[in-house]
Amino acid sequence: MAAEAIDRAMGALVGGALGDALGMPTQLLSPARIAALYGHVEDFVAPTADHPVSKGLPAGAITDDTEQALLLGRILVESGDRFDHARWVNALLDWERDVKARGSYDLLGPSTKRAIDAINSGVPAEEAGRGGDTNGAAMRIAPVGIMMPPEPLAALVAKVAETCQATHNTSIAIASASAVAAAVSLGISGSDWRAASGHGVAAARLGATLGHWVTGGDIAARILWAQELVRGKAEKEAIKLIVDLVGTGVASQESVPAAFAVLEVAQGDAWRAAVIAANLGGDTDTIGAIAAGMAGACAGLSNLPQDHIAELKGIDIAEVGALAEELVAARTAKTGPGKEDAA
Template identity: 95%
Template sequence: MAGEVIDRAMGALIAGALGDALGMPTQLLSPVRIAELYGHVEDFVAPDADHPVSKGLPAGAITDDTEQALLLGRILVESGEGFDHARWVNALLDWERDVKARGSYDLLGPSTKRAIDAINSGVPAEEAGRGGDTNGAAMRIAPVGIMMPPEPLDALVAKVAETCRATHNTSIAIASASAVAAAVSLGISGGDWRAASGHAVAAARLGATLGHWVTGGDIAARIVWAQE
């Protein structure tokens, strides 16, 4: 059983990285433009030389999403039972400096970029994420789903919210990240995709009650629509 759980956890991380690398050259492009540049993408391809954010990366390169997921996983392990928010913030700041040094700053998502800029300008980390309403938290959240059991669900969602505080402390971002983490957690415990998507709906509803409220779509309702 332990071996199966480890295999599923590895699968969640590896599949996320593979999807990230496959989508790297097509992100921010319209379907028409993707077809013009690459045709039907079914393998790793290098981004177009004029790509708005991915230019210069080799085929198969991961983006900030996978890098942040691995960084978050490391901080979760180092934090033990709790979550060391200060360690997480410092790790993000160090990572951002490294990204800049590598010339990949354009890859950073808008919410993370705004939050890090705010922290560097003196805004307390607890306040920097109050405008983070994009999907970066959901893209990096798999390690929380790996770490936390499916139940109690409120504990899982609370852990998600802790990791969102510095960059994505809004109702819609926490709802989205909670949905992904809950689905990953249930999948690792052996549940099928139907059970995992149902757990994601419940988690999204809980997550939507946390953080700073912002206008936006109902994540739980959209998952239900997809199920139907």
Template identity: 85%
Template sequence: MSDAASKAIDRAMGALVGGALGDALGMPTQLLSPARIAELYGHVDDFVAPVADHPVSKGLLAGTITDDTEQALLLGRILVESGDRFDHARWVNALLDWEREVKARGSYDLLGPSTKRAIDAINNGVPAEKAGRGGDTNGAAMRIAPVGIMMPVAPLDALVAKVAETCRATHNTSIAIASAAAVAAAVSRGVAGGGWRAASDSAVAAARRGATLGHWVTGGDIAARIVWAQDIVRGKAAKDAIRLITDLVGTGVASQESVPAAFAVLEVAGGDPWQAAVISANLGGDTDTIGAIAAGMAGACTGFSRLPQQHIARLVGIDMSEVRSLAADLVAARVAKKSSGKDAAA
């Protein structure tokens, strides 16, 4: 294996495992207010268990990943199995199988609203190409990292088109595609060796293109909100930044809140994946998804080897050998696309 391929796999692993760290750290604080988080835990800077009456995370062990990570790994496997043309039917069937599994585990409440609504519609006979027409929340962005690993950032149109294809069944709207495209482009720039500031620049360009795809829905422009969210927290202390993100940007499941919030977190953390996870966990709202996105992007820009290994060892619900194999397969596909010059969105 070449040195370049090894570095790319390390960055790909950084994206996937960084996302898992942010997901697991935010798992017990999701849906809670910043005041309630402080009351229960003080300042969250390590894995903690959710309270017994938590609305969605009750019963999970400290360090447990949620649907954010599970869906990202699932999407990654479908991308590898699909080859050059994304297998939409395989993806829908995989989502339906996964839904049955999480229901059996008693974790259905962890599903985001757009994904849950689309899966229910497909189960009721709605064609998959129509099921995602109303999906405008952050479920596509939370799981999109494998597309960023597999797709080179240039040509950008090919990357964004691949993002849109994976969004069709659950998040086929302009705002969700723009959000997912931003995250995928940031990850792709990181896997290519770029730093987090360069990744943010690529994200803004991708969001602008993604906003032209899918079914148009109303909402703040994702590209503009990413730039604005990073601007308002730049140079601020973490405590002050958390308040600005919570009060102004928003931390709900809406794409126009949580995705710009994740980029603001990336700014405050200075591209440090663990700090991105910690900041996200204390925001309140959709902490696990914001953490998964922010720490995943940061991890792509730093690499797995620079992640806190002592925390990785305590993750629950993730098979690191499978993650490493997936990262290698996605990077191999990326290298093949660059070598052949194929438009992988075809």
């Protein structure tokens, strides 16, 4: 059971990287521009030389979505039972400096950038995230889903909220991140993507009661609506529905329901989810990272396309494996071997 859980944990992290890297060159572009440049994206491609944020990156390169997920995973392991808020903020600040040194500061999401700038200006970390309502928390939350058992759900959502405090301490962001973490968590327990999606909706309802309230569509309701909207539709039609009606921007209430809709269209296939997301336009890398990460948690690394994994750049699969083992060990310590119920 531990080996299977680690395989699924790896599936979540590497699946997320696949979605991130496939969507890297198409992020911020319109569907029409993507079609003009690439036709239909089916494999890793390089960004254009004038891309506003991805220029210079090679095909298959990961972005901030994967980097921050792995960073959060390491802080979770180092923190133990109580999330080390100061360590996380300092790690984000160090990461920001490294991103700037690489010339990629524009890859930071708006809520995280705003919060880091506020912290740099002396605003207490617990106050810096009170306006963060975009998808940065949801894009990096998979490690919480790996580490936390799916039940009790309140404990999982509380851990999500804890990690959101510095950058995304709002009802919408916490609901969105809770949905993704809960879906990943149930996947690690052995459930399929349909059950995982349902658990995500329940977590979104609970997460919406936490953090600073901000206006916006209810995340749980929008996930259910987005999935129903595309259910049974052909892929091309589903993509148009997601783009036109659900939305693919950085707002949590667009991109997170869009990711669950992509999971529905892909029927739980992580690579297919990554491909669909890459062709949506908008925040393609984040939608792809979330959708393929949830799918990967339910499928496991062993069921992901190994040839595409070998083409990823900017990620050390051995290091990811070591992190997955540590997160699963922390999860097992909370439940005891054999005690977890995936029902």
